[in-house]
Amino acid sequence: xxxxxxxxxxxxxxxxxxxxxxxxxxxxxxxxxxxxxxxxxxxxxxxxxxxxxxxxxxxxxxxxxxxxxxxxxxxxxxxxxxxxxxxxxxxxxxxxxxxxxxxxxxxxxxxxxxxxxxxxxxxxxxxxxxxxxxxxxxxxxxxxxxxxxxxxxxxxxxxxxxxxxxxxxxxxxxxxxxxxxxxxxxxxxxxxxxxxxxxxxxxxxxxxxxxxxxxxxxxxxxxxxxxxxxxxxxxxxxxxxxxxxxxxxxxxxxxxxxxxxxxxxxxxxxxxxxxxxxxxxxxxxxxxxxxxxxxxxxxxxxxxxxxxxxxxxxxxxxxxxxxxxxxxxxxxxxxxxxxxxxxxxxxxxxxxxxxxxxxxxxxxxxxxxxxxxxxxxxxxxxxxxxxxxxxxxxxx
Amino acid sequence: xxxxxxxxxxxxxxxxxxxxxxxxxxxxxxxxxxxxxxxxxxxxxxxxxxxxxxxxxxxxxxxxxxxxxxxxxxxxxxxxxxxxxxxxxxxxxxxxxxxxxxxxxxxxxxxxxxxxxxxxxxxxxxxxxxxxxxxxxxxxxxxxxxxxxxxxxxxxxxxxxxxxxxxxxxxxxxxxxxxxxxxxxxxxxxxxxxxxxxxxxxxxxxxxxxxxxxxxxxxxxxxxxxxxxxxxxxxxxxxxxxxxxxxxxxxxxxxxxxxxxxxxxxxxxxxxxxxxxxxxxxxxxxxxxxxxxxxxxxxxxxxxxxxxxxxxxxxxxxxxxxxxxxxxxxxxxxxxxxxxxxxxxxxxxxxxxxxxxxxxxxxxxx
Ligand SMILES: Cc1cc2nc3c(=O)[nH]c(=O)nc-3n(C[C@H](O)[C@H](O)[C@H](O)COP(=O)(O)OP(=O)(O)OC[C@H]3O[C@@H](n4cnc5c(N)ncnc54)[C@H](O)[C@@H]3O)c2cc1C
Numbered sequence: 001x002x003x004x005x006x007x008x009x010x011x012x013x014x015x016x017x018x019x020x021x022x023x024x025x026x027x028x029x030x031x032x033x034x035x036x037x038x039x040x041x042x043x044x045x046x047x048x049x050x051x052x053x054x055x056x057x058x059x060x061x062x063x064x065x066x067x068x069x070x071x072x073x074x075x076x077x078x079x080x081x082x083x084x085x086x087x088x089x090x091x092x093x094x095x096x097x098x099x100x101x102x103x104x105x106x107x108x109x110x111x112x113x114x115x116x117x118x119x120x121x122x123x124x125x126x127x128x129x130x131x132x133x134x135x136x137x138x139x140x141x142x143x144x145x146x147x148x149x150x151x152x153x154x155x156x157x158x159x160x161x162x163x164x165x166x167x168x169x170x171x172x173x174x175x176x177x178x179x180x181x182x183x184x185x186x187x188x189x190x191x192x193x194x195x196x197x198x199x200x201x202x203x204x205x206x207x208x209x210x211x212x213x214x215x216x217x218x219x220x221x222x223x224x225x226x227x228x229x230x231x232x233x234x235x236x237x238x239x240x241x242x243x244x245x246x247x248x249x250x251x252x253x254x255x256x257x258x259x260x261x262x263x264x265x266x267x268x269x270x271x272x273x274x275x276x277x278x279x280x281x282x283x284x285x286x287x288x289x290x291x292x293x294x295x296x297x298x299x300x301x302x303x304x305x306x307x308x309x310x311x312x313x314x315x316x317x318x319x320x321x322x323x324x325x326x327x328x329x330x331x332x333x334x335x336x337x338x339x340x341x342x343x344x345x346x347x348x349x350x351x352x353x354x355x356x357x358x359x360x361x362x363x364x365x366x367x368x369x370x371x372x373x374x375x376x377x378x379x380x381x382x383x384x385x386x387x388x389x390x391x392x393x394x395x396x
Numbered sequence: 397x398x399x400x401x402x403x404x405x406x407x408x409x410x411x412x413x414x415x416x417x418x419x420x421x422x423x424x425x426x427x428x429x430x431x432x433x434x435x436x437x438x439x440x441x442x443x444x445x446x447x448x449x450x451x452x453x454x455x456x457x458x459x460x461x462x463x464x465x466x467x468x469x470x471x472x473x474x475x476x477x478x479x480x481x482x483x484x485x486x487x488x489x490x491x492x493x494x495x496x497x498x499x500x501x502x503x504x505x506x507x508x509x510x511x512x513x514x515x516x517x518x519x520x521x522x523x524x525x526x527x528x529x530x531x532x533x534x535x536x537x538x539x540x541x542x543x544x545x546x547x548x549x550x551x552x553x554x555x556x557x558x559x560x561x562x563x564x565x566x567x568x569x570x571x572x573x574x575x576x577x578x579x580x581x582x583x584x585x586x587x588x589x590x591x592x593x594x595x596x597x598x599x600x601x602x603x604x605x606x607x608x609x610x611x612x613x614x615x616x617x618x619x620x621x622x623x624x625x626x627x628x629x630x631x632x633x634x635x636x637x638x639x640x641x642x643x644x645x646x647x648x649x650x651x652x653x654x655x656x657x658x659x660x661x662x663x664x665x666x667x668x669x670x671x672x673x674x675x676x677x678x679x680x681x682x683x684x685x686x687x688x689x690x691x692x693x694x695x696x697x698x699x700x701x702x703x704x705x706x707x708x709x710x711x712x713x714x715x716x717x718x719x720x721x722x723x724x725x726x727x728x729x730x731x732x733x734x735x736x737x738x739x740x741x742x743x744x745x746x747x748x749x750x751x752x753x754x755x756x757x758x759x760x761x762x
Contacts (some may be wrong), residue, residue, distance in 0.1 A: 131710065134628075136629060136709050136710065137629045137630070137634075137709070138629040138630045138631075141629075141630075164710075165710045208714055208715075208716065209714065209715035209716065210713055210714055210715060211713055211714065211715055211720045211723075211724075213715070217710075278737065281737055281741065283737050283740055283741070284737060330702070334698070337727070337731060338735060338736055338737055340731075341731060341735050341738075342527070342528055342529050342570075342731055342732050342735075343528075344564070344731060345529065345563050345564045345565070345570060345727075345728050345731050345732065346529065346561045346562075346563055346564075346570060347561065347562035347563055347564065349562070350562045351562060352562060352566065353562075354564070358564065362564075365702070365705050365712075365713055366710070366713045368706055369705075369706065369709050369710055369712070369713060370710065373706070373709060374706070375637070375639040375640065375706075378639065379639070391637065393630045393631055393632070394628075394630060394631025394632035394636075395631045
């Protein structure tokens with residue numbers, strides 16, 4: 001065990017901090033500290049391209065695809081400096097953290113060459129096509145269908161069906177879709193993981209508004225949408241394994257950046273408590289101290305989990321990580337509202353736009369739902385980590 | 397000692413519940429929030445037709461002469477429906493305050509205002525001098541306000557400087573109010589009476605906020621229970637899973653244990669108000685009970701909101717579900733007029749040197 005950083009690593013910290021400072025006090029001044037999911041989109045897309053040009057977008061990836069082959073320690077450092085500098089939330093995170101790593105691990109060379117450099121460069125953005133109206137927690141019951149059609153320009157997948165809750169689909173050029181490619185199959189068998197272009201006749205998007213007032217997620221209708229036969233990740237029918245691999249990435253290195261965002265939110269909360277005097281209230285102080293302790297626990301747990309894992313296969317303790325952070329942040333949101341008092345009830349701007357802390361409270365209502373609900377996480381811990389008998393299930 | 401409501405009390409609550417079930421549906425709330433339906437004037441008239449604006453008004457002024465103990469169930473019903481109009485602020489707080497001013501012999505438009513308020517012809521809200529934001533101002537014609545707790549003024553809405561704010565509860569915009577400069581108090585030279593009136597207004601506001609939160613919590617549990625029975629995952633209703641059942645049962649426990657606290661606080665408040673006039677000090681234990689009621693109800697409503705959203709999954713996080721209206725009202729009621737920490741801090745003060753006696757022989761004396 002070694003918890004500190006080496007001199008070389010500290011030099012690396014210096015390098016990223018300097019670059020971030022230069023950019024965020026210069027050309028990207030306007031988006032420093034922006035946390036809204038769908039705020040300042042144009043500038044944040046440009047920011048993604050700037051990260052790509054300077055090769056800061058996907059530092060853990062191999063150099064040939066636009067990364068830096070960075071070590072875990074370097075990725076930790078970058079995440080810390082990124083947050084410290086107040087750099088904006090990543091518009092590209094679904095490509096950078098989910099699609100990219102999945103293609104890197106499960107894809108063919110041709111797929112890697114085609115997709116990874118564009119993700120790294122901030123030129124193509126992605127969204128995640130898992131959930132359907134009737135397939136949420138029970139992802140394996142997806143009904144969106146894909147069939148292979150022979151055509152003059154080569155074989156193509158033709159896709160029909162519907163996805164929902166698809167975050168950032170309105171800005172994406174590509175979607176990874178879990179769909180049923182073997183007619184009559186049920187459950188995890190017979191699914192395929194397809195990479196489908198969004199800008200085509202067969203794809204329609206309808207935005208869905210969230211309780212925050214933001215339109216971050218969407219419904220997507222596939223009506224004879226097409227993609228090349230070669231854009232299936234893993235073998236056709238083997239999509240479940242790939243889909244689960246993507247979820248593991250969601251719990252992996254991407255948690256580092258997330259933790260640093262939490263750190264910023266925590267700091268904002270403390271500043272608010274100082275400013276309005278609630279920091280003198282023993283009840284608030286105690287809850288703030290608990291939140292701080294929770295954040296430290298989260299950090300150590302993430303470092304332990306990431307240090308122990310092999311590529312794509314996280315150690316068993318990773319199963320406990322999602323429920324921990326989700327529950328922690330949900331409580332942080334509630335604490336923020338108790339700190340703010342009536343001021344937390346007020347929108348910053350018409351019609352329905354909030355300051356960071358009230359928005360964090362609202363947004364944190366979803367943490368225990370997306371990426372596997374708390375209930376599903378507990379089932380996973382009980383059944384997979386502890387080996388308890390499986391819950392009875394009905395007929396799908 | 398009898399902890400039940402009379403048949404009359406429960407029946408009028410039921411009648412209000414049924415009326416609101418007709419005129420204050422989720423679809424009505426949505427239409428109001430989306431701006432596709434202008435105002436709810438018709439709804440206020442329907443409530444006035446059954447005398448509700450004057451529920452706590454003296455019979456001499458045409459009111460129903462009810463007490464806080466009678467009104468608590470009615471407030472609960474308005475909560476259950478997330479009623480956008482400020483019926484509780486008007487009938488539960490402003491009308492009794494006007495009546496108390498009238499009883500103190502204050503003229504200055506008070507008797508006329510009381511009469512119009514009791515009939516529902518004018519909607520009145522109470523802008524407590526120590527509160528930054530007031531709800532319901534958009535429907536009100538008059539406001540009871542004050543530059544400090546030592547004075548009370550009755551203002552027409554158009555006399556006030558209003559700073560409307562978009563707020564978290566999309567159906568109850570909050571407003572920051574500034575009094576016209578140099579406004580005279582209705583109670584010149586009697587600041588203690590003014591203080592007493594504000595204290596009473598605040599107690600009523602809190603206990604009826606608690607009652608509304610009970611109604612909201614029950615509504616959210618109801619919505620979540622029916623969804624849990626319909627929504628299927630893994631080939632069976634999600635409500636068949638113990639995880640979901642236990643979540644909802646836990647809220648139900650919290651809610652059922654908050655109810656008697658709120659009801660008792662309303663009854664004690666009614667007794668205390670009858671026993672002494674506005675200038676009389678409020679027994680510390682009565683105040684503590686009111687604070688405790690708001691705390692207990694806020695905890696139940698918070699847990700109900702959090703659980704109902706969780707049970708719905710992603711759709712519970714969407715604007716498209718009516719659930720958000722009930723959750724946001726509950727959050728607003730919990731945060732306004734004293735939030736959780738302020739309640740707890742005040743109870744601490746009352747317990748340690750604030751006049752609540754402790755010890756084995758004291759624990760269960762009212
Ligand atoms: C902000 C946000 C962004 C999202 N972005 C995306 C996206 O980009 N792409 C995408 O594909 N999806 C996305 N989702 C959807 C997300 O993956 C689903 O919400 C999640 O999988 C839960 O599914 P559901 O919402 O249908 O809830 P359901 O599965 O219907 O669950 C409802 C409730 O039942 C419980 N439950 C279900 N089964 C069980 C069981 N067996 N035991 C105990 N309890 C159970 C759940 O825990 C939950 O409390 C997003 C969701 C949110 C909130």
